Amino acid sequence: MPELPEVETVVRGLQGCVAGKTISEIEYCAPHLRKLNLRGFAGKVAGRIIDSIDRIGKNIFINLDDGAVFLVHLRMTGQLLYCCQQVPEDNHNHLKMNFVGNGEALLFRDVRKFGHFIHIPAKKKSAYIESMGLGEDALKIEADSFVEVLKSKKRMIKPLLLDQSVVAGLGNIYVDEILHRSKVHPQKISSGIASRKLREMYDHMQRILRFSIENMGTTFDSFSGVNSEPGRNQNYLLAYNNAGKLCSLCGKRKIKRIVVAQRGTFICTNCQRP
Ligand SMILES: [Zn+2]
Incomplete structure:
Protein backbone atom coordinates (compact mmCIF):
# COMPACT_ATOMS: atom_id res chain seq x y z
CA MET A 1 0.00 0.00 0.00
CA PRO A 2 1.36 3.44 -0.86
CA GLU A 3 2.52 5.25 2.28
CA LEU A 4 3.65 8.83 2.87
CA PRO A 5 6.73 8.83 0.56
CA GLU A 6 4.80 7.22 -2.31
CA VAL A 7 1.87 9.61 -1.89
CA GLU A 8 4.25 12.58 -1.67
CA THR A 9 5.88 11.36 -4.92
CA VAL A 10 2.45 11.41 -6.59
CA VAL A 11 1.66 14.87 -5.16
CA ARG A 12 4.93 16.30 -6.48
CA GLY A 13 4.25 14.72 -9.86
CA LEU A 14 0.76 16.23 -9.98
CA GLN A 15 2.10 19.65 -8.99
CA GLY A 16 4.32 19.48 -12.05
CA CYS A 17 1.71 18.37 -14.57
CA VAL A 18 -1.87 19.23 -13.56
CA ALA A 19 -1.61 22.36 -11.39
CA GLY A 20 -3.04 25.29 -13.36
CA LYS A 21 -4.84 23.02 -15.86
CA THR A 22 -8.52 23.52 -16.71
CA ILE A 23 -10.76 20.45 -16.49
CA SER A 24 -12.81 19.93 -19.65
CA GLU A 25 -14.80 16.91 -18.47
CA ILE A 26 -14.95 13.79 -16.37
CA GLU A 27 -15.07 11.40 -19.30
CA TYR A 28 -16.03 8.44 -17.14
CA CYS A 29 -16.37 7.45 -13.52
CA ALA A 30 -16.91 3.83 -12.49
CA PRO A 31 -20.05 2.98 -10.47
CA HIS A 32 -18.12 2.22 -7.25
CA LEU A 33 -16.60 5.73 -7.35
CA ARG A 34 -19.87 7.37 -8.44
CA LYS A 35 -21.43 5.98 -5.26
CA LEU A 36 -18.89 7.88 -3.15
CA ASN A 37 -19.71 11.15 -4.90
CA LEU A 38 -22.69 13.48 -4.86
CA ARG A 39 -24.92 13.14 -7.89
CA GLY A 40 -23.99 15.52 -10.70
CA PHE A 41 -20.47 16.20 -9.43
CA ALA A 42 -18.98 15.75 -12.91
CA GLY A 43 -21.03 18.67 -14.27
CA LYS A 44 -19.81 20.89 -11.45
CA VAL A 45 -16.12 20.41 -12.19
CA ALA A 46 -16.13 21.05 -15.96
CA GLY A 47 -14.36 24.36 -16.57
CA ARG A 48 -12.75 24.46 -13.12
CA ILE A 49 -9.03 25.08 -12.77
CA ILE A 50 -6.80 22.92 -10.59
CA ASP A 51 -5.40 25.38 -8.13
CA SER A 52 -2.97 23.30 -6.09
CA ILE A 53 -2.28 19.80 -4.82
CA ASP A 54 -1.38 18.90 -1.27
CA ARG A 55 -1.45 16.03 1.15
CA ILE A 56 -2.13 15.02 4.75
CA GLY A 57 -0.75 11.57 5.53
CA LYS A 58 -1.77 9.28 2.70
CA ASN A 59 -4.62 11.54 1.52
CA ILE A 60 -4.21 13.62 -1.63
CA PHE A 61 -6.13 16.88 -2.00
CA ILE A 62 -6.58 18.24 -5.52
CA ASN A 63 -7.83 21.76 -4.82
CA LEU A 64 -10.04 23.50 -7.38
CA ASP A 65 -10.42 27.23 -8.01
CA ASP A 66 -14.00 27.26 -6.64
CA GLY A 67 -12.84 26.03 -3.22
CA ALA A 68 -13.97 22.44 -3.85
CA VAL A 69 -11.50 19.58 -3.61
CA PHE A 70 -10.96 16.10 -4.96
CA LEU A 71 -9.90 13.85 -2.12
CA VAL A 72 -7.96 10.86 -3.42
CA HIS A 73 -6.84 7.87 -1.36
CA LEU A 74 -4.85 5.24 -3.24
CA ARG A 75 -5.43 2.49 -0.61
CA MET A 76 -3.90 -0.80 -1.87
CA THR A 77 -3.34 -0.38 -5.59
CA GLY A 78 -4.63 3.05 -6.66
CA GLN A 79 -2.59 5.02 -9.18
CA LEU A 80 -2.95 8.55 -10.52
CA LEU A 81 -1.49 8.64 -14.01
CA TYR A 82 -0.97 11.62 -16.26
CA CYS A 83 -1.36 10.55 -19.86
CA CYS A 84 -2.77 11.44 -23.24
CA GLN A 85 -6.55 11.29 -23.69
CA GLN A 86 -6.32 8.39 -26.15
CA VAL A 87 -5.51 5.63 -23.68
CA PRO A 88 -5.94 1.95 -24.51
CA GLU A 89 -8.97 0.23 -22.94
CA ASP A 90 -8.18 -1.05 -19.47
CA ASN A 91 -10.75 -2.44 -17.02
CA HIS A 92 -8.76 -1.01 -14.15
CA ASN A 93 -9.12 2.62 -15.26
CA HIS A 94 -12.01 3.86 -13.13
CA LEU A 95 -12.01 7.62 -13.61
CA LYS A 96 -10.72 9.84 -16.38
CA MET A 97 -10.44 13.60 -16.13
CA ASN A 98 -9.66 15.39 -19.38
CA PHE A 99 -7.99 18.78 -19.62
CA VAL A 100 -8.60 21.67 -21.97
CA GLY A 101 -6.09 22.36 -24.70
CA ASN A 102 -3.28 19.87 -24.58
CA GLY A 103 -5.13 16.58 -25.20
CA GLU A 104 -4.00 15.17 -21.87
CA ALA A 105 -5.79 13.52 -18.99
CA LEU A 106 -5.54 12.33 -15.42
CA LEU A 107 -6.44 8.68 -14.93
CA PHE A 108 -7.36 6.94 -11.71
CA ARG A 109 -6.36 3.31 -12.11
CA ASP A 110 -7.01 0.83 -9.31
CA VAL A 111 -6.80 -2.94 -9.67
CA ARG A 112 -8.23 -3.82 -6.23
CA LYS A 113 -10.83 -1.01 -6.26
CA PHE A 114 -10.37 0.02 -2.62
CA GLY A 115 -9.21 3.52 -3.57
CA HIS A 116 -11.27 6.70 -3.27
CA PHE A 117 -11.71 9.66 -5.61
CA ILE A 118 -14.26 11.99 -4.06
CA HIS A 119 -15.39 15.50 -5.02
CA ILE A 120 -16.13 17.58 -1.95
CA PRO A 121 -17.87 20.93 -2.49
CA ALA A 122 -16.28 24.01 -0.89
CA LYS A 123 -18.88 24.40 1.84
CA LYS A 124 -18.43 20.81 3.04
CA LYS A 125 -14.65 20.72 2.82
CA SER A 126 -13.51 21.70 6.30
CA ALA A 127 -16.13 19.57 8.07
CA TYR A 128 -15.21 16.60 5.89
CA ILE A 129 -11.49 16.92 6.56
CA GLU A 130 -12.16 17.28 10.27
CA SER A 131 -14.33 14.14 10.23
CA MET A 132 -11.36 12.18 8.89
CA GLY A 133 -9.78 12.55 12.34
CA LEU A 134 -6.22 12.57 11.07
CA GLY A 135 -3.26 13.06 13.36
ZN1 LIG B 1 20.63 -6.30 14.27
Missing part, protein backbone atom coordinates in the same frame (compact mmCIF):
# COMPACT_ATOMS: atom_id res chain seq x y z
CA GLU A 136 -0.42 15.37 12.38
CA ASP A 137 1.41 14.49 9.19
CA ALA A 138 4.54 12.42 9.89
CA LEU A 139 6.71 14.70 7.76
CA LYS A 140 5.43 17.94 9.29
CA ILE A 141 5.01 17.03 12.96
CA GLU A 142 7.53 18.66 15.33
CA ALA A 143 9.79 16.44 17.45
CA ASP A 144 8.23 17.64 20.73
CA SER A 145 4.68 16.86 19.58
CA PHE A 146 5.76 13.44 18.30
CA VAL A 147 7.34 12.52 21.64
CA GLU A 148 4.39 13.92 23.56
CA VAL A 149 1.72 12.09 21.57
CA LEU A 150 3.52 8.72 21.83
CA LYS A 151 4.30 9.19 25.52
CA SER A 152 0.65 9.98 26.24
CA LYS A 153 -0.58 6.57 25.00
CA LYS A 154 -0.21 3.19 26.63
CA ARG A 155 -0.23 1.14 23.45
CA MET A 156 2.13 -1.12 21.54
CA ILE A 157 4.39 1.13 19.49
CA LYS A 158 3.87 -0.52 16.10
CA PRO A 159 0.06 -0.36 15.93
CA LEU A 160 0.26 3.10 17.49
CA LEU A 161 2.49 4.39 14.69
CA LEU A 162 0.17 2.76 12.14
CA ASP A 163 -2.84 4.57 13.61
CA GLN A 164 -3.57 7.49 11.25
CA SER A 165 -5.32 9.42 14.02
CA VAL A 166 -2.05 9.50 15.99
CA VAL A 167 0.47 10.29 13.23
CA ALA A 168 -0.70 10.37 9.61
CA GLY A 169 1.21 8.78 6.75
CA LEU A 170 3.02 5.72 8.09
CA GLY A 171 2.22 2.15 7.04
CA ASN A 172 3.74 -1.28 7.51
CA ILE A 173 6.92 -0.73 5.49
CA TYR A 174 8.11 2.51 7.05
CA VAL A 175 7.07 1.61 10.61
CA ASP A 176 9.22 -1.54 10.38
CA GLU A 177 12.12 0.49 8.97
CA ILE A 178 11.81 3.22 11.64
CA LEU A 179 11.60 0.75 14.55
CA HIS A 180 14.52 -1.31 13.26
CA ARG A 181 16.73 1.74 12.73
CA SER A 182 15.73 3.02 16.19
CA LYS A 183 16.34 -0.44 17.72
CA VAL A 184 12.91 -0.52 19.34
CA HIS A 185 10.90 -3.73 19.56
CA PRO A 186 7.50 -3.28 17.83
CA GLN A 187 5.63 -4.63 20.88
CA LYS A 188 7.12 -2.13 23.35
CA ILE A 189 4.51 -0.02 25.12
CA SER A 190 4.88 3.57 23.92
CA SER A 191 4.56 5.30 27.30
CA GLY A 192 7.44 3.19 28.64
CA ILE A 193 9.92 4.21 25.92
CA ALA A 194 12.40 6.88 27.06
CA SER A 195 11.84 10.36 25.62
CA ARG A 196 15.43 10.35 24.36
CA LYS A 197 14.68 7.15 22.43
CA LEU A 198 11.48 8.61 20.97
CA ARG A 199 13.42 11.66 19.84
CA GLU A 200 15.91 9.35 18.12
CA MET A 201 12.96 7.56 16.52
CA TYR A 202 11.67 10.92 15.27
CA ASP A 203 15.02 11.68 13.63
CA HIS A 204 15.09 8.25 11.96
CA MET A 205 11.51 8.74 10.77
CA GLN A 206 12.40 12.07 9.15
CA ARG A 207 15.51 10.66 7.48
CA ILE A 208 13.83 7.46 6.27
CA LEU A 209 10.79 9.27 4.82
CA ARG A 210 12.87 11.98 3.11
CA PHE A 211 15.33 9.47 1.69
CA SER A 212 12.45 7.44 0.25
CA ILE A 213 10.90 10.56 -1.32
CA GLU A 214 14.26 11.26 -3.00
CA ASN A 215 14.02 7.72 -4.38
CA MET A 216 10.44 8.26 -5.62
CA GLY A 217 9.04 5.84 -3.04
CA THR A 218 9.01 2.06 -2.66
CA THR A 219 7.58 -0.18 -5.39
CA PHE A 220 6.87 -3.84 -4.70
CA ASP A 221 4.05 -4.35 -7.14
CA SER A 222 1.82 -1.63 -8.46
CA PHE A 223 3.06 1.68 -7.12
CA SER A 224 4.27 4.25 -9.63
CA GLY A 225 4.57 8.00 -9.96
CA VAL A 226 2.25 9.97 -12.26
CA ASN A 227 4.36 9.14 -15.32
CA SER A 228 4.26 5.38 -14.54
CA GLU A 229 7.82 5.36 -13.23
CA PRO A 230 8.42 2.89 -10.36
CA GLY A 231 10.13 3.93 -7.12
CA ARG A 232 13.64 2.82 -6.18
CA ASN A 233 13.48 2.81 -2.39
CA GLN A 234 12.82 -0.95 -2.16
CA ASN A 235 16.56 -1.32 -2.87
CA TYR A 236 17.45 0.44 0.37
CA LEU A 237 15.12 -1.15 2.93
CA LEU A 238 17.00 -2.70 5.86
CA ALA A 239 14.21 -4.62 7.61
CA TYR A 240 10.95 -4.77 5.68
CA ASN A 241 10.82 -7.79 3.35
CA ASN A 242 14.41 -8.69 4.32
CA ALA A 243 13.70 -11.93 6.24
CA GLY A 244 16.73 -14.23 6.18
CA LYS A 245 19.21 -11.47 5.37
CA LEU A 246 21.87 -10.52 7.89
CA CYS A 247 20.92 -7.41 9.88
CA SER A 248 22.98 -4.55 8.49
CA LEU A 249 23.00 -2.70 11.83
CA CYS A 250 24.61 -5.42 13.99
CA GLY A 251 25.75 -7.97 11.40
CA LYS A 252 25.00 -10.71 13.95
CA ARG A 253 21.51 -12.05 13.30
CA LYS A 254 19.23 -12.52 10.36
CA ILE A 255 16.11 -10.38 9.99
CA LYS A 256 13.11 -12.35 11.17
CA ARG A 257 9.45 -12.11 10.23
CA ILE A 258 7.05 -12.09 13.16
CA VAL A 259 3.40 -11.03 13.48
CA VAL A 260 2.47 -7.96 15.52
CA ALA A 261 -1.13 -6.76 15.70
CA GLN A 262 -1.98 -9.08 12.77
CA ARG A 263 0.65 -7.45 10.58
CA GLY A 264 3.70 -9.16 9.13
CA THR A 265 6.62 -7.46 10.88
CA PHE A 266 10.36 -7.60 10.19
CA ILE A 267 12.79 -7.24 13.07
CA CYS A 268 16.33 -8.03 14.20
CA THR A 269 16.00 -9.99 17.45
CA ASN A 270 19.44 -8.75 18.50
CA CYS A 271 18.89 -5.02 17.87
CA GLN A 272 15.21 -4.95 18.88
CA ARG A 273 14.74 -6.53 22.31
CA PRO A 274 11.28 -6.82 23.92
Whole structure:
Protein backbone atom coordinates (compact mmCIF):
# COMPACT_ATOMS: atom_id res chain seq x y z
CA MET A 1 0.00 0.00 0.00
CA PRO A 2 1.36 3.44 -0.86
CA GLU A 3 2.52 5.25 2.28
CA LEU A 4 3.65 8.83 2.87
CA PRO A 5 6.73 8.83 0.56
CA GLU A 6 4.80 7.22 -2.31
CA VAL A 7 1.87 9.61 -1.89
CA GLU A 8 4.25 12.58 -1.67
CA THR A 9 5.88 11.36 -4.92
CA VAL A 10 2.45 11.41 -6.59
CA VAL A 11 1.66 14.87 -5.16
CA ARG A 12 4.93 16.30 -6.48
CA GLY A 13 4.25 14.72 -9.86
CA LEU A 14 0.76 16.23 -9.98
CA GLN A 15 2.10 19.65 -8.99
CA GLY A 16 4.32 19.48 -12.05
CA CYS A 17 1.71 18.37 -14.57
CA VAL A 18 -1.87 19.23 -13.56
CA ALA A 19 -1.61 22.36 -11.39
CA GLY A 20 -3.04 25.29 -13.36
CA LYS A 21 -4.84 23.02 -15.86
CA THR A 22 -8.52 23.52 -16.71
CA ILE A 23 -10.76 20.45 -16.49
CA SER A 24 -12.81 19.93 -19.65
CA GLU A 25 -14.80 16.91 -18.47
CA ILE A 26 -14.95 13.79 -16.37
CA GLU A 27 -15.07 11.40 -19.30
CA TYR A 28 -16.03 8.44 -17.14
CA CYS A 29 -16.37 7.45 -13.52
CA ALA A 30 -16.91 3.83 -12.49
CA PRO A 31 -20.05 2.98 -10.47
CA HIS A 32 -18.12 2.22 -7.25
CA LEU A 33 -16.60 5.73 -7.35
CA ARG A 34 -19.87 7.37 -8.44
CA LYS A 35 -21.43 5.98 -5.26
CA LEU A 36 -18.89 7.88 -3.15
CA ASN A 37 -19.71 11.15 -4.90
CA LEU A 38 -22.69 13.48 -4.86
CA ARG A 39 -24.92 13.14 -7.89
CA GLY A 40 -23.99 15.52 -10.70
CA PHE A 41 -20.47 16.20 -9.43
CA ALA A 42 -18.98 15.75 -12.91
CA GLY A 43 -21.03 18.67 -14.27
CA LYS A 44 -19.81 20.89 -11.45
CA VAL A 45 -16.12 20.41 -12.19
CA ALA A 46 -16.13 21.05 -15.96
CA GLY A 47 -14.36 24.36 -16.57
CA ARG A 48 -12.75 24.46 -13.12
CA ILE A 49 -9.03 25.08 -12.77
CA ILE A 50 -6.80 22.92 -10.59
CA ASP A 51 -5.40 25.38 -8.13
CA SER A 52 -2.97 23.30 -6.09
CA ILE A 53 -2.28 19.80 -4.82
CA ASP A 54 -1.38 18.90 -1.27
CA ARG A 55 -1.45 16.03 1.15
CA ILE A 56 -2.13 15.02 4.75
CA GLY A 57 -0.75 11.57 5.53
CA LYS A 58 -1.77 9.28 2.70
CA ASN A 59 -4.62 11.54 1.52
CA ILE A 60 -4.21 13.62 -1.63
CA PHE A 61 -6.13 16.88 -2.00
CA ILE A 62 -6.58 18.24 -5.52
CA ASN A 63 -7.83 21.76 -4.82
CA LEU A 64 -10.04 23.50 -7.38
CA ASP A 65 -10.42 27.23 -8.01
CA ASP A 66 -14.00 27.26 -6.64
CA GLY A 67 -12.84 26.03 -3.22
CA ALA A 68 -13.97 22.44 -3.85
CA VAL A 69 -11.50 19.58 -3.61
CA PHE A 70 -10.96 16.10 -4.96
CA LEU A 71 -9.90 13.85 -2.12
CA VAL A 72 -7.96 10.86 -3.42
CA HIS A 73 -6.84 7.87 -1.36
CA LEU A 74 -4.85 5.24 -3.24
CA ARG A 75 -5.43 2.49 -0.61
CA MET A 76 -3.90 -0.80 -1.87
CA THR A 77 -3.34 -0.38 -5.59
CA GLY A 78 -4.63 3.05 -6.66
CA GLN A 79 -2.59 5.02 -9.18
CA LEU A 80 -2.95 8.55 -10.52
CA LEU A 81 -1.49 8.64 -14.01
CA TYR A 82 -0.97 11.62 -16.26
CA CYS A 83 -1.36 10.55 -19.86
CA CYS A 84 -2.77 11.44 -23.24
CA GLN A 85 -6.55 11.29 -23.69
CA GLN A 86 -6.32 8.39 -26.15
CA VAL A 87 -5.51 5.63 -23.68
CA PRO A 88 -5.94 1.95 -24.51
CA GLU A 89 -8.97 0.23 -22.94
CA ASP A 90 -8.18 -1.05 -19.47
CA ASN A 91 -10.75 -2.44 -17.02
CA HIS A 92 -8.76 -1.01 -14.15
CA ASN A 93 -9.12 2.62 -15.26
CA HIS A 94 -12.01 3.86 -13.13
CA LEU A 95 -12.01 7.62 -13.61
CA LYS A 96 -10.72 9.84 -16.38
CA MET A 97 -10.44 13.60 -16.13
CA ASN A 98 -9.66 15.39 -19.38
CA PHE A 99 -7.99 18.78 -19.62
CA VAL A 100 -8.60 21.67 -21.97
CA GLY A 101 -6.09 22.36 -24.70
CA ASN A 102 -3.28 19.87 -24.58
CA GLY A 103 -5.13 16.58 -25.20
CA GLU A 104 -4.00 15.17 -21.87
CA ALA A 105 -5.79 13.52 -18.99
CA LEU A 106 -5.54 12.33 -15.42
CA LEU A 107 -6.44 8.68 -14.93
CA PHE A 108 -7.36 6.94 -11.71
CA ARG A 109 -6.36 3.31 -12.11
CA ASP A 110 -7.01 0.83 -9.31
CA VAL A 111 -6.80 -2.94 -9.67
CA ARG A 112 -8.23 -3.82 -6.23
CA LYS A 113 -10.83 -1.01 -6.26
CA PHE A 114 -10.37 0.02 -2.62
CA GLY A 115 -9.21 3.52 -3.57
CA HIS A 116 -11.27 6.70 -3.27
CA PHE A 117 -11.71 9.66 -5.61
CA ILE A 118 -14.26 11.99 -4.06
CA HIS A 119 -15.39 15.50 -5.02
CA ILE A 120 -16.13 17.58 -1.95
CA PRO A 121 -17.87 20.93 -2.49
CA ALA A 122 -16.28 24.01 -0.89
CA LYS A 123 -18.88 24.40 1.84
CA LYS A 124 -18.43 20.81 3.04
CA LYS A 125 -14.65 20.72 2.82
CA SER A 126 -13.51 21.70 6.30
CA ALA A 127 -16.13 19.57 8.07
CA TYR A 128 -15.21 16.60 5.89
CA ILE A 129 -11.49 16.92 6.56
CA GLU A 130 -12.16 17.28 10.27
CA SER A 131 -14.33 14.14 10.23
CA MET A 132 -11.36 12.18 8.89
CA GLY A 133 -9.78 12.55 12.34
CA LEU A 134 -6.22 12.57 11.07
CA GLY A 135 -3.26 13.06 13.36
CA GLU A 136 -0.42 15.37 12.38
CA ASP A 137 1.41 14.49 9.19
CA ALA A 138 4.54 12.42 9.89
CA LEU A 139 6.71 14.70 7.76
CA LYS A 140 5.43 17.94 9.29
CA ILE A 141 5.01 17.03 12.96
CA GLU A 142 7.53 18.66 15.33
CA ALA A 143 9.79 16.44 17.45
CA ASP A 144 8.23 17.64 20.73
CA SER A 145 4.68 16.86 19.58
CA PHE A 146 5.76 13.44 18.30
CA VAL A 147 7.34 12.52 21.64
CA GLU A 148 4.39 13.92 23.56
CA VAL A 149 1.72 12.09 21.57
CA LEU A 150 3.52 8.72 21.83
CA LYS A 151 4.30 9.19 25.52
CA SER A 152 0.65 9.98 26.24
CA LYS A 153 -0.58 6.57 25.00
CA LYS A 154 -0.21 3.19 26.63
CA ARG A 155 -0.23 1.14 23.45
CA MET A 156 2.13 -1.12 21.54
CA ILE A 157 4.39 1.13 19.49
CA LYS A 158 3.87 -0.52 16.10
CA PRO A 159 0.06 -0.36 15.93
CA LEU A 160 0.26 3.10 17.49
CA LEU A 161 2.49 4.39 14.69
CA LEU A 162 0.17 2.76 12.14
CA ASP A 163 -2.84 4.57 13.61
CA GLN A 164 -3.57 7.49 11.25
CA SER A 165 -5.32 9.42 14.02
CA VAL A 166 -2.05 9.50 15.99
CA VAL A 167 0.47 10.29 13.23
CA ALA A 168 -0.70 10.37 9.61
CA GLY A 169 1.21 8.78 6.75
CA LEU A 170 3.02 5.72 8.09
CA GLY A 171 2.22 2.15 7.04
CA ASN A 172 3.74 -1.28 7.51
CA ILE A 173 6.92 -0.73 5.49
CA TYR A 174 8.11 2.51 7.05
CA VAL A 175 7.07 1.61 10.61
CA ASP A 176 9.22 -1.54 10.38
CA GLU A 177 12.12 0.49 8.97
CA ILE A 178 11.81 3.22 11.64
CA LEU A 179 11.60 0.75 14.55
CA HIS A 180 14.52 -1.31 13.26
CA ARG A 181 16.73 1.74 12.73
CA SER A 182 15.73 3.02 16.19
CA LYS A 183 16.34 -0.44 17.72
CA VAL A 184 12.91 -0.52 19.34
CA HIS A 185 10.90 -3.73 19.56
CA PRO A 186 7.50 -3.28 17.83
CA GLN A 187 5.63 -4.63 20.88
CA LYS A 188 7.12 -2.13 23.35
CA ILE A 189 4.51 -0.02 25.12
CA SER A 190 4.88 3.57 23.92
CA SER A 191 4.56 5.30 27.30
CA GLY A 192 7.44 3.19 28.64
CA ILE A 193 9.92 4.21 25.92
CA ALA A 194 12.40 6.88 27.06
CA SER A 195 11.84 10.36 25.62
CA ARG A 196 15.43 10.35 24.36
CA LYS A 197 14.68 7.15 22.43
CA LEU A 198 11.48 8.61 20.97
CA ARG A 199 13.42 11.66 19.84
CA GLU A 200 15.91 9.35 18.12
CA MET A 201 12.96 7.56 16.52
CA TYR A 202 11.67 10.92 15.27
CA ASP A 203 15.02 11.68 13.63
CA HIS A 204 15.09 8.25 11.96
CA MET A 205 11.51 8.74 10.77
CA GLN A 206 12.40 12.07 9.15
CA ARG A 207 15.51 10.66 7.48
CA ILE A 208 13.83 7.46 6.27
CA LEU A 209 10.79 9.27 4.82
CA ARG A 210 12.87 11.98 3.11
CA PHE A 211 15.33 9.47 1.69
CA SER A 212 12.45 7.44 0.25
CA ILE A 213 10.90 10.56 -1.32
CA GLU A 214 14.26 11.26 -3.00
CA ASN A 215 14.02 7.72 -4.38
CA MET A 216 10.44 8.26 -5.62
CA GLY A 217 9.04 5.84 -3.04
CA THR A 218 9.01 2.06 -2.66
CA THR A 219 7.58 -0.18 -5.39
CA PHE A 220 6.87 -3.84 -4.70
CA ASP A 221 4.05 -4.35 -7.14
CA SER A 222 1.82 -1.63 -8.46
CA PHE A 223 3.06 1.68 -7.12
CA SER A 224 4.27 4.25 -9.63
CA GLY A 225 4.57 8.00 -9.96
CA VAL A 226 2.25 9.97 -12.26
CA ASN A 227 4.36 9.14 -15.32
CA SER A 228 4.26 5.38 -14.54
CA GLU A 229 7.82 5.36 -13.23
CA PRO A 230 8.42 2.89 -10.36
CA GLY A 231 10.13 3.93 -7.12
CA ARG A 232 13.64 2.82 -6.18
CA ASN A 233 13.48 2.81 -2.39
CA GLN A 234 12.82 -0.95 -2.16
CA ASN A 235 16.56 -1.32 -2.87
CA TYR A 236 17.45 0.44 0.37
CA LEU A 237 15.12 -1.15 2.93
CA LEU A 238 17.00 -2.70 5.86
CA ALA A 239 14.21 -4.62 7.61
CA TYR A 240 10.95 -4.77 5.68
CA ASN A 241 10.82 -7.79 3.35
CA ASN A 242 14.41 -8.69 4.32
CA ALA A 243 13.70 -11.93 6.24
CA GLY A 244 16.73 -14.23 6.18
CA LYS A 245 19.21 -11.47 5.37
CA LEU A 246 21.87 -10.52 7.89
CA CYS A 247 20.92 -7.41 9.88
CA SER A 248 22.98 -4.55 8.49
CA LEU A 249 23.00 -2.70 11.83
CA CYS A 250 24.61 -5.42 13.99
CA GLY A 251 25.75 -7.97 11.40
CA LYS A 252 25.00 -10.71 13.95
CA ARG A 253 21.51 -12.05 13.30
CA LYS A 254 19.23 -12.52 10.36
CA ILE A 255 16.11 -10.38 9.99
CA LYS A 256 13.11 -12.35 11.17
CA ARG A 257 9.45 -12.11 10.23
CA ILE A 258 7.05 -12.09 13.16
CA VAL A 259 3.40 -11.03 13.48
CA VAL A 260 2.47 -7.96 15.52
CA ALA A 261 -1.13 -6.76 15.70
CA GLN A 262 -1.98 -9.08 12.77
CA ARG A 263 0.65 -7.45 10.58
CA GLY A 264 3.70 -9.16 9.13
CA THR A 265 6.62 -7.46 10.88
CA PHE A 266 10.36 -7.60 10.19
CA ILE A 267 12.79 -7.24 13.07
CA CYS A 268 16.33 -8.03 14.20
CA THR A 269 16.00 -9.99 17.45
CA ASN A 270 19.44 -8.75 18.50
CA CYS A 271 18.89 -5.02 17.87
CA GLN A 272 15.21 -4.95 18.88
CA ARG A 273 14.74 -6.53 22.31
CA PRO A 274 11.28 -6.82 23.92
ZN1 LIG B 1 20.63 -6.30 14.27
